[in-house]
Amino acid sequence: MNTIQPTVNWVKNRVRQARDDQQQLFEAGLNGLNLVKREGKEIELNSGERLTEFLSCSYLGLECDPRLIQGAMSAVQSFGVQFAAARTRALLPPMRELDEQLNRIFQGHSVTFNSVGSAHLGCLPLLGSGELPSYPLRRGPGWIVDRAAHASMQVLQGILCQFGPVLRCDCSDLEQVEHACSTAVAAGNTPIILTDSIGSMRGLYPVNRLLQLAERFDGYLYADDAHGTSIHGEAGGGYALFAADQRQRARLILLSSLSKAFGATGGAITVHTAADAEMIRRHASTYTFGGPLSMGGVGAAVASGKIHLSPELGQLQADLWRNVAVIDGLLGPVLGNHLVASPIRFVRVGAESDAINLALHLRRQTIAVTTAVFPVVAKGEAILRLAISASHSQTQLEHLASAVGSGFDALGIRQGGRGDEQ
Missing domain, CATH: 3.40.640.10 (Type I PLP-dependent aspartate aminotransferase-like (Major domain))
Structure with missing residues (x-):
């Protein structure tokens, strides 16, 4: 626990410490995606790539409701x-x-x-x-x-x-x-x-x-x-x-x-x-x-x-928690937040370069995720964040799980990092 002094330039410190890691994300093309089209959880980039996205925090899919x-x-x-x-x-x-x-x-x-x-x-x-x-x-x-x-x-x-x-x-x-x-x-x-x-x-x-x-x-x-x-x-x-x-x-x-x-x-x-x-x-x-x-x-x-304010919301919530349970069953405790009542799951990686490489592997498997490095997480504790939605299909969730597993194997990264829930 520490006390903040009014003289501390918090923003300057944050920018200077984060600049290099954030630059790597943009240079790798993992941030700053240019979308030209979306259909449910499928997005199309200006490069022509079509990806299944686990980026959006619209966990119930309501933003596309007519x-x-x-x-x-x-x-x-x-x-x-x-x-x-x-x-x-x-x-x-x-x-x-x-x-x-x-x-x-x-x-x-x-x-x-x-x-x-x-x-x-x-x-x-x-x-x-x-x-x-x-x-x-x-x-x-x-x-x-x-x-x-x-x-x-x-x-x-x-x-x-x-x-x-x-x-x-x-x-x-x-x-x-x-x-x-x-x-x-x-x-x-x-x-x-x-x-x-x-x-x-x-x-x-x-x-x-x-x-x-x-x-x-x-x-x-x-x-x-x-x-x-x-x-x-x-x-x-x-x-x-x-x-x-x-x-x-x-x-x-x-x-x-x-x-x-x-x-x-x-x-x-x-x-x-x-x-x-x-x-x-x-x-x-x-x-x-x-x-x-x-x-x-x-x-x-x-x-x-x-x-x-209608009974319909309960069904949407049930659809979300069903999908969360599916991804927990497919990937197990390798996921951070495993079995936690949150729609956010993440893959602990550790080194920033490993996280970027794993995210790029998923990208090649037509999957877009959030790569989180400092200052979003601590130095050396980089993660891939997965936002699960009621709108994801069983097929999309299975493809994600398969791509994560193959990525660890192909890149020689130890699965799970610390792996414990918070």
């Missing part, structure tokens, strides 16, 4: 591509309908933003100010940021330092979090734990245990549930809601993505009361000054919201 496409078109036809005025001045009917749907789905009071990152930028300073009615602070916040939290939170460390000290720790290690909470309280601050609920490069976080610590130390849990949205819960409320004890929900500040499994665009924050939501609408900088929402995105989200 109802979402029609919803987007209808909203644009009725109101234009956008209504270029702040939503503090005017709200259009689809925006109001979406807010009402999200209140039901996320079981609170939701406010939408152009992205989850935009929600972080607007809402974390407001939370740190102590002005949100249901989230009072002592002298100020004591931020506890997970080391692997999404970059859209990490990049705000300099801003967070203006409100209170920032401690970084591994939020899957409850002893570290407990110590950080104790440190915050000893300094007269309110601990606010910032973490993903499902890591984009890790497994599940102990959401309920983190909420228990928040309650014990009279603090809050700020959970980015972007990868858990839609895939867990009766109405797709997400993993954090699914895992949280109802009695502690008042200490949970929930961030949800409308751009992944939800199938549309944007992000949302869900807070405890209508007064909290109204404070965000009036005073969160990226809500009042962040530009209008895309009407196509809003129309698609409304159509997706109707699916979420």
Whole structure:
């Protein structure tokens, strides 16, 4: 665990350390793919290659649903591509309908933003100010940021330092979090734990245990549930809601993505009361000054919201978990996150050059995956990330498993690296 000092230029350090590894990905042609066509999980590049993709985080396949496409078109036809005025001045009917749907789905009071990152930028300073009615602070916040939290939170460390000290720790290690909470309280601050609920490069976080610590130390849990949205819960409320004890929900500040499994665009924050939501609408900088929402995105989200609030969502979730079970059965514990309730699987490789070579082998087998190197993962711990979808076919999953196995054999890479789940 370490304390972030306001003078640290976090972005400069990150860029300088990441530049060489990232350059290798682009030079190898694994990043910066130029798509010209897609049909379900099949993509075509401008080179003429046709690949099965395990890149997209739209885990339920809703982005291609005709109802979402029609919803987007209808909203644009009725109101234009956008209504270029702040939503503090005017709200259009689809925006109001979406807010009402999200209140039901996320079981609170939701406010939408152009992205989850935009929600972080607007809402974390407001939370740190102590002005949100249901989230009072002592002298100020004591931020506890997970080391692997999404970059859209990490990049705000300099801003967070203006409100209170920032401690970084591994939020899957409850002893570290407990110590950080104790440190915050000893300094007269309110601990606010910032973490993903499902890591984009890790497994599940102990959401309920983190909420228990928040309650014990009279603090809050700020959970980015972007990868858990839609895939867990009766109405797709997400993993954090699914895992949280109802009695502690008042200490949970929930961030949800409308751009992944939800199938549309944007992000949302869900807070405890209508007064909290109204404070965000009036005073969160990226809500009042962040530009209008895309009407196509809003129309698609409304159509997706109707699916979420219907029994159909349960079948889509079942299709996803069936495919996750298939890939677990085919590849077994060689996969990171094996048997974990996440749609993300990854192949531990280790050396960056080995990961790139294995990804290129898969590419030759007509498969596209995400090659993750520093700063997304630690140096020397490169992985291939596989995003599993309800839309993948049995044949596509079997082909992936075969290509991974043959790649390890052909390249002489030891299978699995450390191989343990997180």
